[in-house]
Amino acid sequence: MALSRRYETPQLRNITIVGHGGTGKTSLAEAMLFCGKATTRLGSVDAGTSTFDFEPEEVRRKTSYASAVAGMEWKKVKVNIIDTPGDAVFSSDTRLCVFAGDTTLVTVSAVDHVQVGTERVWGIAADLGKPRFVVVTKLDKERADFDKTLAALRESFGQAVAPLTIPLGQEAGFKGVIDLVTLKAFTYAMDGSGEGRVGEVPADFQAAARAARDLLVEAVASADDVLIDHYLEQGTLTDEELTSGLRSAVARGALIPVLCVSCTRNAGVDTVLDHIAAYAPSPVEAPLPKATAPNGGQAVTLKPSNDAPFVGVVFKAIHLDMGKVSLIRVLQGKAEPDTNFVNVTRESHERWGQVLMPFGKRLDISTGANCGDIIAVAKLKEGVSGDVLAAERHEVRIEIPAVPGPIIAYAIRPKKKGDEDKLSTALLKVIEADPSLRQTRDAETKDHLLSGMGQTHIEVAVERMRRYGAEVELHPPRVGYRECIRRKVTHIEGKHKKQSGGRGQFGVVYLDVEPLERGAGFEFEDAIFGGSVPNQFIPAVEKGVREVLPKGVLGGYPIVDVKVRLTDGKFHPVDSDGRSFEIAGRKGFKEGFLACGPTFLEPIMALEVEVPDECMGDVMGDINSRRGRVQGMDTHGTRQVIKALVPQAEILFYAPDLHSMSQGRGTFTSTFSHYEEVPGNLVDKIAADHKAQEEEDE
């Protein structure tokens, strides 16, 4: 059922679902849609029928690779659900979607409890000051343990985390949930229909329900100065104090309610919707992002009202058959069809046509949207993730969460020569949809480089590019070696002589070749006295020498930090010409270079690795085995930061290795530091690898 009617701002709830990978975010979102009759059957990730995981790549791998939005109605409230991918390599989506929503729903599996990804997304929501709910999923699964999950949540995130529902049984015995506000039991058919009934709390759950309610009451009271006094006087709170206190504490982030479900069996999901409608802030109550005037930067307070001029943020761009679609959270004012606006980020003026309501990949035409809603508009020239849009003459700047920078680069090439254009078009599309992907050109190889947060990130991007019509090949990243020399040689001869009828060709040069200090580049000196090489031919000698520089002599890499001095030569009054001296210069330099103890320089990266204490030993040992030199260590709470200098060649594929060494809990950055000579035993290997690569390229 399409939601084309307009909802008033207080009737809106924008919720972003985040969590560790595979904890049931998409399944929860599907169950919500089905409960709200927005779908006619329960969408399933496993069966490939999800509204949110609609990309073919997602269907194939049964996991979310991009965020998606769908709206539904629940008891006169419109709930906009934003589903995000759990894998950390897609965390730019997570950040922007948490930013765009008013409430963050964190899924935690009752089987796996608090995981690395839970802590990561919790940090994102906390940094952005977003009110949070926790939804404990998979209570129907073997080894589900609610008490352990709740204890882990309170240990990691504090006593503000308190249950709002508790499970009625667990594992195969999971039948439903007990609502701690009303002290009613909700039991379900457990067949995905979501059907069930409301009844009294069974006798054997009475004590547990009372104890959990006490925990909730105490948490609500502790979040409010007035309520805590009442609580201490009366020993409890009235129902009215409890519900109003709950709503206000949630909006302030002072209380984080925990709810219980089975997503796939659709049990408890209707109570999640009830509690969102009742206790999650509408856009009027939710904290708004910081805004400033475009020039001058004085603070501007956004007004979550229809009367103010339009301001919105594009939090996701997607590519559908119809073209690019920008998903926009309206932060201020209304969004009417056929409106001119300014893209404040790009400093451009545009106009959108229809205002659409996103439902996965389906877009429903609407008459417009009120302040706080989420809309989609199609075919903007710009309008990609993170862009701020505003009504003309009412521009404001908004602090958008920074997206993490890429950490690994791959070369990509079209499978067929001549498909460059297709590649460029497809590349643009994937980058528009995901701002943590970047595109650069390798100055030496002229390859397109695609950088991202990890191997899966790049692989999924390449799969998308194929779907957009560009057959591309992915090549491992290459190391930017340089060639240099270690000794000086003098009086190396370079000779070019040809006598084949008619006018001959003749030129001879004598060169000194010597190393320069690191970073000095290249120098050519003319030290000819007495005209042994006539003046007019000296530029030709220099040209010949310089021709050798970009592709090197040893193994195809640029030559650096070398000085060539032209000291002597021979010429013939008739046969000598520029071309002959150019060739003589080239020959002489190549020969001289090889006589000077040539070697390769390799880029050394400054590596910073952050890992939990217990992985330190493994990570340090591994850095040593990668020819790395540890420079120092720092402690960040229970985590250690290791700083090291490591050759680039040794950490091209560091991300997956660190991931397995640290069970996914390590992070790292690497930036270029300087060049150093490679160990002698690697010289032949680098030259041979380059030759093999060149042959493969041909």
Ligand SMILES: Nc1nc2c(ncn2[C@@H]2O[C@H](COP(=O)(O)OP(=O)(O)OP(=O)(O)O)[C@@H](O)[C@H]2O)c(=O)[nH]1
């Ligand atoms: N038994 C049981 N299985 C569940 C439940 N929720 C999700 N699953 C299963 O867990 C797997 C992952 O579910 P998803 O909904 O794709 O999880 P997600 O958090 O969206 O995963 P990513 O988007 O890849 O991070 C699927 O096979 C689901 O069928 C649940 O409550 N109970």
Ligand SMILES: [Mg+2]
């Ligand atoms: Mg998912």
